[in-house]
Amino acid sequence: MVTIVFYFFSTLTLLAALFVVVNRNTVNSAMCMIVAFVGVAALFVLLQAYFLAMLQIVVYAGAVMVLFLFIIMLLDTQARERVRFGRADIVAGAVAFICLAFGAVWLARHYPVGVTPPPAPAMPPSDNPLAYATSAKAFGYGLFTRYLLPFQVTGFLLLIAMVGVILLSKRLPPPDSGVKPDSP
Amino acid sequence: MTPGLQAYLTVAGILFAIGFAGVLLRRNTLVIYMCLELMLSATTLALVAFSRFNGTMDGALFVFFIITVAAAEVSVGLAIIVALYRRRHTIQVDHLNYLKF
């Protein structure tokens, strides 16, 4: 049962990713991207990382891709992107793809087949609080003890990103006009 | 035959390769960006797989940070693309080639 679900969702993810790359229409690409993210979230569920699966849906598929769609619509590109790939480009892309894919698969062979550990508990055992557990509490524990500093720094990072975005999206007046930047 | 670590890593690897090919081939800046996100996603998948099969939380916690940082990065990147579009009126990467010798 698990195997079938795994194969289904992994195929879904890979096909969606392929469509993202190949599709001519940008909006279609974005839609396929959402499907790919949902597939990845399903794979997370199979790995018993439930919290991360929800995070993936909410943040990635929900927020990031929506933002992408906003921008795509905003920029109003003439979707006539003449996707005329030159011969060299296709060859190079194919070569890169083959290199990376086969490299990854070959490396993956390093690991044993089908050895599945027992299902993860909801709470970590008390003598090893950072053992793999499924509940959000386990996440919280790790975030607030061992990874407290990166957690705080990420907060700052988000603040900086916000400030940066505000600054970047100001409309500057054309030069030689006496209009100040933040006048309406 | 439950999928082992190998299976998950294979999926992650192929996903990464697809994303990379997309970055190489597409000329639309936004699509290139989306392919970058695909690559990030592939790494998060691999990390969670490792974390699960090793029995520690570290990988999963790292994914938490990756998602956060990726979100911030996307917002800033898109703001840059918008600003760039306002100047150059194009988002074809071929035409955005001013930073050269």
Next chain:
Amino acid sequence: MDLTTVLATILLLPLASAGFITLCLRRRGYAAAAVSVVVGFVLMALALVAVLNWNGQPLHRSWEWIRFGNFAYTMGFYFDHQAALMLLVVTFVAGWIQLFSVGYMDDDPAKGRFFGGLSIFMFSILGITLADNLIMLFVFWELVGFSSYMLIAHYYTTDFANMASKKAFIVNRIGDFGFILGIVWCYHYYGTVDLEALRNLTHLNAPLLQTSAAVGIGLLLMCGFIGKSAQFPLQVWLTDAMAGPTPVSALIHAATMVAAGIYFLARVYFLLPPFTLHWIMWSGALMTAFAGLCALGQTDIKKSLAYSTLSHLGYMATAVGLGYPELALFHMAMHACFKATLFLGAGSVIHSCHHEQDIYKMGGLFRRMPITGLTFGAASLAIAAIPFFSGSYSKDTIITAAFLKGMNEGPQYYLVYVLVLFAALCTALYMGRLFCVAFLGQPRSEHAAHAHESSAFMTIPLAVLGFLSVVAGWVVYHWDWAQGRMNWVMPSAATEVFVPTYHAVETLAAQAGVGHALDLVAIALAVAGLVGAGIFYGRARAGDPLQARAPGVFQVLERHGWFDDLYDWYVAKVQQCACEMAAIGDLLIVKFVFVQGTAAITGLTGALLKRVHVGSLHAYVYWFLGGVLLFWAFALGWF
């Protein structure tokens, strides 16, 4: 106060005076002159006090100046009889010449600079006098060279003075190059540069002096002497140095600086092996004869006196080479007196003839400038070694010593005697010529006709020095009578240097039975020279009679054997070629290969690297892929 303090005051007082003049009195010429003259007389008094209160034991005090590992450079005083003599001579002559300069330079706008230079010169020469080790001596040697350079170029607006000062300094430097090599080798071979230590070392260990290293050291140290005292082959700078003001010529280039070379030889006499002494003797003898001849070919009074100085330096060198450094010091002291008188007299004459230096534009000055004429005449008799005058005691003793060497060591040394005797004849000839042409006869120009006696500033020093050049030798000769009575003006501590040697040589000559004969020969030659000069030159009207009668000979003498022209040719043709080839090498190798080569390589690398930035995002991603594969292969251990 004790001797060390007095000596330190003597050394540092002129330095303080020079500093004060340089900082405050550059524009106030008269104030600078006053300071310098007062300091000069104070130095005279202090020197007399120092020597009179000295107990006769050599004083050696030194202070460590800087230390390199186990070598310490010390500065200090080594005060023995030689130093006492030189100290008295230097301070005495310098003091009176400073007074003379006040009168001579009264119409010069740059008095401050001149007197500052005189003060720094005093500091330097006193440093050489009192130095206790070779390195300190060398430091002050160079300082004296610098002072000479600065004072020769006093009239720096003329090309002649500038070129002469450069020539003097550069030629001195050539000699000093050998000197410093000698000092370094001396330290390497003997282990010390301290004079007293070296003396003890060589007295205790005579075989040290017979090695080739000692000969080499002696020859190299001699190079310094050759440069400073203008011996062959570096004598070309002294005549050009006459471009400086006459007091400078008197003080530096007649009495003290050029004599510093002789003083140095006397100081390190124990380091000189016989081979070096032979060289010094022969070159000195040849120089005295040749320079004496050249003096007959000069029409400039100062140049003639300069060749006379060269000739007498040759005498002193011959004395050292014969083995009697004390006689050389004796002659140096006498020479300082009468040569200073002669130069000051020439200065007085030049000043009142409005800077006319050609003797054939003077004449009949004896009537118009009696004091100058009298002192010049007295000094001329002294230099020509007429008996009873000071020069005869020292010069004739050297001639006697030369004859004795010929008698005792082989007939080839008779040649030295002949050369020295011939030089004595020339001395009488050219001094007679100068006196007759400049002072006797009728005036040959307007300036000479309107000349008048110089001011008291100039005549008083002339009188003092002239008097001394008459009586100084006699006092030494009749030492038994004079001792005790004359001690306050001529301390025995100083004259003790040469009096015993003088008497020893006289005794040797008497024993060999030739004493009186030699004296008679010398006196006869001197008188013949003076009389001959009077006859030959006495009736000269407009030009030089020798030039009129034997122009070829005169030209050889005037051009100084074309020595200067030889050096000019060498520098212009040979050395300049070598320099230009070196310059081309420098251009090619340093500039082209190293400087421009590195710049080109850097530029090429930059040009190559900037090709990476093509502006295309995809190209950058390919580079990225390449890097990833590289790292991957590395991580897999493929290389």
